[in-house]
Amino acid sequence: MSARNRKPYDRFKRLIDVSVAAVALVATAPVQAALAIVVRRNLGSPVLFRQRRPGRDGRPFDLVKFRTMRDVDLVRGLVTDEERLTPFGQRLRRTSLDELPTLWNVLRGDMSLIGPRPLLMAYLDRYTSQQARRHEVRPGVTGLAQASGRNEVPWEDRFALDVEYVDNRSLRLDAWIAVKTILQVLTRTGVSEPGHVTMTEFGAFTVDDGSV
Template sequence: MQPQDVSGLEERAALPGASDRVKRVFDIVCALSMIVVLAPLLLVIAVMVMLDGGPCVFGHTRIGLNGVKFRCLKFRSMVTNADEVLKELLERDPVARAEWERDFKLKDDVRITRLGRFIRRTSIDELPQLWNVVRGEMSLVGPRPIVEAELERYGPYTNYYLMTKPGITGMWQVSGRSDLDYASRVSLDVQYARTRSFAGDALIMIKTIGVALKRRGAY
């Protein structure tokens, strides 16, 4: 799948249409409803993570719509000194370093706690992002939020990522997740940006339920 020309996309991103306003209202209503319904689960997970040692939620700087940076929230799934552990691992393990440089993640990540592995495989760790949706930093459906260093992976197609809000779920999540290489991820983001619609978002959300239950491609 080859991304297409991006000329003119900045104007489209800057001038949201009626469909974007409908999407925003839908995001707010659904996110607030899910927060209320899932409140007991959110509380239980928060307590369990805190009992595991350290804060229950952490925020990592990600790139959002039009390149605006924001704090993407997650339940903490890693040890509290994750940055130091990663640095030491990459310095002594060339295989892990190559995997990190290729995918920006590790399949067998030693930083992840036992509880963290469970909430990652079930995608429960991403539920705090519902608050990012309410705040308007994310959408329920969109490209997976990335760090600034990943923008270079998009090359001439960077604007395709920047023209949409990152999503809690999206085409990447329902198309194989971590089983896909990065080039495929970029292509899926381009496809979403070019074809996004309310009906398409609804279909992705339905597919997300099945993917989360099967835990396919999650680590």
């Protein structure tokens, strides 16, 4: 992070991240163990989905989540997100339980609880200079864009909200985002883009997990 964009809140924010992630990992350990067994039975191995994502300043890290999709299989006709996402995977996404392993990324310092969502490495060359400012802070498990509608928010608006968060991050804003996110998870709104099972890729089409 550049010195010009550091805020006094950032150190306290990191303390919150470590404390909450550590407690949440312990508290959800039985749930994660049970989910790992169910994912193994439904989708096979590996249980976890890992993908390289850009973190703060664009530095890559490996994001971890529970798998929700089958592997690409041309013989079986499993290519698109719609074909690969199982009913079980849809339920995991609607409840956001697939995100629980991401707490490890928070504890490690790859991510924050609140911040712009980490997207695909391929997007780095597609951002405008303004949009690229979303990487001035650690990416988050949830963020202002997610609290404002999750995947129902168009890409351009999502990036504008990400930059707005970078400029205005504070304890009060983080608390508001956390509450709004919890309400959205409980009501299961905004899980996917209208007309899609996930979210269309920004700027181009590709076959990918689509879990953004």
